[in-house]
Amino acid sequence: MSRSRLLSAAVLLTATTLLPTSALPASAQPAETEYTVTVDASATGPEISDNMYGVFFEDINRAADGGLYAELVQNRSFEYDRVDNAAYTPLTGWAPHSGDPRVVDDEGRLNERNRRYLSLALPAGVINAGYNSGIRVERGKRYDFSVWARTDQPSTPLSVGLTDPAGTALADPLRLTVRGAAWTRYTGSFLARTSSITGRLLVRGEGTGTLALDMVSLFPRDTFRNRPNGMRRDLAEKVAALRPGFLRFPGGCLVNTGSHYGYEAPNWERRRSYQWKDTIGPVEQRATNANFWGYNQSYGLGYYEYFQFAEDIGAMPLPVVPALVTGCGENRATDDEALLNRHIQDTLDLVEFANGPVDSTWGAKRAQMGHPEPFGLTHLGVGNEENLPDEFFARFTRFRAAIEERYPEITVISNSGPDDAGATFDRLWQLNRDADVEMVDEHYYNSPTWFLQNNERYDAYDRSGPKVFLGEYASQDNRFRNALAEAAYMTGLERNADVVRLASYAPLLANEDYVQWRPDMIWFNNRAVWGSASYEVQKLFMTNVGDHVVPSESTDTPSTLEPITGAVGLSTWGTAAAYDDVRVTSAQGETLFADDFSGTAENWTPTEGRGSWAVTDGRYVQSDTVAENTMVTAGDPTWRDYDLSVKATKLSGREGFLVAFGVRDTGNYYWWNLGGWNNTQSAVERAEGGGKSTLISDGTRVETGRTYDMRVQVRGRHVALYLDGELWGEFTDDAVVEPFRQVVTRDAATGELVLKVVNAQDAAARTTVHLRGASVERRARVTTLAGHPDDVNTQYTTPIAPRESQLDVAGTFTHTFPPNSVTFVRIATRSTR
Template identity: 85%
Template sequence: MSRRGPLCAAVLAMTMLVTLPGTSGAAETEYTVSVDAAGTGPEISEHMYGVFFEDINRAADGGLYAELVQNRSFEYDPADNAAYTGLTGWAPHSGDPRVVDDDGRLNERNRRYLRLDLPAGVINAGYNSGIRVERGERYDFSVWARTTAGSTPLSAALTDPAGRALADPLRIAVRGDGWAKYTGTFTARAASINGRLLVRGEGGGTLSLDMVSLFPRDTFKNRPNGMRRDLAEKIAALDPGFVRFPGGCLVNTGSHHGYEAPDFERRRSYQWKDTIGPVETRATNANFWGYNQSYGLGYYEYFQFTEDVGAMPLPVVPALVTGCGQNQATDDPALLARHIQDTLDLIEFANGPVSSTWGAKRAEMGHPEPFGLTHIGIGNEENLPDEFFARFVQFRAAIEERYPDVTVISNSGPDDTGGTFDRLWQLNREAGVDMVDEHYYNSPAWFLQNNERYDGYDRAGPKVFLGEYASQDNRFRNALAEAAYMTGLERNADVVRLASYAPLLANEDYVQWRPDMIWFNNRASWGSASYEVQKLFMNNVGDRVVPSEATGTPSTLEPITGAVGLSTWGTSAAYDDVRVTAADGTALFADDFSGTDDAWTPIAGQGSWSVVDGRYVQSDAAAENTMVAAGDPAWRDYDLSVKATKLSGREGFLVAFGVQDTGNYYWWNLGGWNNTQTAVEKAEGGGKSTLVSDGTTVETGRTYDVRVQVRGRHVALYLDGELWGEFTDDAVVEPFRQVVTRDERTGELVVKVVNAQDDAARTTVRLDGADVERRARVTTLQGHPDDANTQYTSPIAPLESTMDVAAEFIHTFPANSVTFIRIKTRSTR
């Protein structure tokens, strides 16, 4: 997951507006699609499309992992979230419950537990608004407990918020001062979405509790310690070719100390050995995304779930170089050797015979047969390309020596372009890497402009695993742009072998990132418009690409126009001597801040701007996206110059040009991404894409001379009088895209057409060399670009129909639609 400096959830959530040809659904544009039905294009991988699971947005605990109790082991900590305590998620029912960490703990990985001086009790409301309880369903309760009283009556009850019983309570006798597991099962006789679990001890003495669990019996595939059924079924309905897990940024962030550390630290990278074995012996960890993760959903469960949905497992392990803006490399040969050995052990855990050390561990957990691991990723979004690659080649050498049939996947950093991307691709090519993981999150327009991205990739070079991508919002316009882009992925199936939209899941009450494919709360789940597009493509992949081509959409590129702007992100900065001059030297604007700031208008509504000692200062070092703008949105062909000084904070400063409104502008982001790189970003409808970048950083207290020269659609950028970079923004938005594949099992041509514009597309389809049956099956997604699926309504849903076809036929593809036509062929030339 790219945590891209100024690109955060607040910006991602803005409404997307992409200007496309046409103004209403009444108009039509003429197209031709020509298909060489007898031709043969690239073979499509059987694993082409998959899913990427990262524990972000409470995707695991409170999400796919079906446990209903929040903070069941009392391990929440301020290291996870500043607002956390050991009792987060719990409320006293009576008495004075205390979370303790002493020699009486359950085990070294599960250090904290609850101590009750009896009589006393506690209540847990789970996640969201409470625990969902369904009438007639069974719920398995368990707790580890011990008592100083010899024998202590313990009761567990399911209630609504008013205390009314939802099931008959459980009565348990806790005996002895040694930890033991106690279990029972509720059968609900009433329903609630606001349920509570009350656990109470009676009598005298002290009762200690740990691992308080409530699990629905009805999990996906009825697995104990399993998955929430509705979420798992939505994932299974995609028919994914692979599951990439467990992340993401949480894989390669945090400390990298050993498992044998006597004092378990709160922040550590995701290490698979922490996550297997009995759940009460597993660690918890401070999640990169600001909460605690229990590891109840661990590597065994990931492998089992992948098998249950018929997919290929694709784990990712840390390479001892942090990513996601942290940018640190660990130089400890012994630690590196241990992590490499851990990775070899992981492959043995997945594939080894029961006679092997880790194969025996797998069998002990209930799966003697191998899981069949064939691919493994090393690292994630590292911004230190040389440091990462030096470690990657050591991982690869060790894996290939012992497991030559396992594909070892490298990566290209967090963006689709830039210095890190170029350097990593150079290193990957030179080393003959098998597959490279690319990640990017961009505006809808970017996806419509870059359908040919992989056309020029070296067919003999490393293959591409597009492990994370999404258009920045969850409306239908975003899904349309993604669908258009996916036609290019399929056309280049000989290069792009694997692809997964990201992220997969989001709990609506715990969102760190959007867009997301599947949304949920404690009572319902729903697929986004992007989910419907992904499902349509994943269920209709085909085996081979069939050569085809289509006419394009007429378009005209206008010059870059717009006002100018100043901004910061998590930084305090000062600006002075802003000047805007037309290409002929005419002064358009000047402000030396010797007076007021009346010429400047807040664009983002954040920050604290004021004129201080002849400079324009944004003083709030925590505020994000503080843009103010001045000038005329109609300005074109101008020079912008400004003096900029970083005063404090984690990043640098931003100078904007071509400013139209809050979601449409360019800015030069100097010292972005936690002051690790500098880039020009283009915002369209609130979503951003990177046009050019390098590793320039910004010094605190130093004043920089910044100049931006705009000519037509060409921009040159100067820093302290030196040319920093330049670009020409001449990519054309193409809203009409298509690809054709052949399903060899059914003998069908699958014609896939995306029409991401407000005009209908009247299209002549020519199937040269095909003898087709008359009736074809059609699946259509259609809606308004601003439509979004919610818990209560799903305007974007597939419509099934049939139509008449021939070797040549005319079909009008609706405005803003994705259409798949499955055409049965009798024979080919």
């Protein structure tokens, strides 16, 4: 996923610009809308991949440490550093209990990758509170403690306790003895006698002298599948309940982005890009690395654990490796031939680690870790959301050739950049088609309206071209309206199962105290796990896939297209810019608004807390080069059919200009994003409810200090954009929102037809279903998700949850699908012979 796709405004979806009659307020709409669904049960449509729906794991929102990875101690090896996060110190997560604990890095370190350790001048101790509000301890459960330690005394007593914040013991303390100057691992276990969600781990050395500690660990014995160094049980079980067909890992942006030190570093004091070899072997020998998302990751959850987890949940493993072209806003490519060759070899070694025999170099390492049998790797992704298409594809081609030469059975997956359309998307798809790439990874995060408008997206894809892996997608919020839009879209994915072979919603996990991205499928804290509305939709589809599509069709919803209407706006994104001579004229030439900034900026309404706007030397200047989406607006929200002209000059920063039109509020507007995505491309985007969709784009970049004349002409739903007097681009935003969608599949094992209907509107859908060519049993099983569009599942309440019922069916039957609902009807069929 790309940072540039994340809107700053935390606003809700209000009204769409395209309103079917059924989306009108309840008082103004019919009680029901009539539909007909016709199913040709005698025909067979596309086969559906056994692995079609999977999960994508990325360490974002503290998904790994403090999340799926069951370790309870934060910063267990004292490797946190201000170079990674300005708020960090080597003692982040720790507090002195007594004495003056110091973190040192010298020749006495545990190993080269674990350089820092804690030095205690005795007697002294430290306390760790874990993540969230503290360490969760459950009465009657066992917790395993371990630490690497050494002492300058013949022996040093070490006491370890589990307490609440007041110091009251939650379990009987451990009494250990550290002996000698060599690093040694010491272990023990607690049996909790009291439950707490605010637990603390107290480690204290007694006596005299100096005690050194490293890799201080506390693990619940009760992990998923009882794996040592394993997964948090309730989180893992929530993922397993989806029955995913694949597990994509270890992430998106964190895979193909390096720190500001680049890909390599002279030693382990510095951070480098995610590399799989750093994450295997004994845990105490693995690195701690700076995560792209702003915090450290311990690599305790590494490639071996990912492969093992995929196996445990019955999912196909699908790792993604860097192509040495950074994406996610960084946009640079390596020219280091030796480095490229080394990463290609690392990727070949990865396949050997996964599949090689025990007498191979990397197969032996897998066996040493406890898994002599191969993991059965069949698919591997190279790269993620690269915005430099030609540079990426040149390097991808090198990876692909090397992998296919040695491992021709491996499907090597390319990608199409960070968005659903645009210049990068088009160029990468051209390159992928021309090179006969087997599968292409698409990513996009869009508004609910976009998903309701684009159900037919894959209908027009080349059936003989590369297959699609929809590796990341979601509607941009976590309300039921978002899940409904996603469900409607998924009917189109299934209908095109011959093109879309794999699909995974993203992101998978979010710790409620460390949220960096929304939406997310599964939410958690240190004591509870709950699925979002989107989780319930994904689970319903993933556990009722079917083996092939059964051809079907439905009638449409009457719709009304309104003209693009709204005020105007100016904005920036990580950029200082100056605007001047803003003018809005009607289609008849009447001046509706004009501002040459010879006075004040009283005509403009800023967005509170964003940017630093001021009239300077006759221009309206936004001077903050860090602030994102600094929107100021002016004019009448009822304006339609107008021309907006403005002069824009970039002063400094990483991007260009954002000129908005059709502005209804801070979350619903269009804008011309000239020089966006770190000044690598330009686009017109439509924002709805805080989510954005790209309508047109190209590779235009912006020069610092140059003044550009920008003009936007709005006529009905058609928009033309002129740059320095030349037509830059135009589009007609006339895609229809279709809230009623359906698809039918057949479950070969049970013989059932699975009718899947999404009614994403406030009106009930009275539907006549014709099952042609099928003899059916009378009673069908029904699973329904229904609720208010703004419903949100939380830790305390889950308004969006499946309800089971039965339905009488026949060759032709009528059923009313509730407003705002997803309904799956499993219809048993009888042999007609």
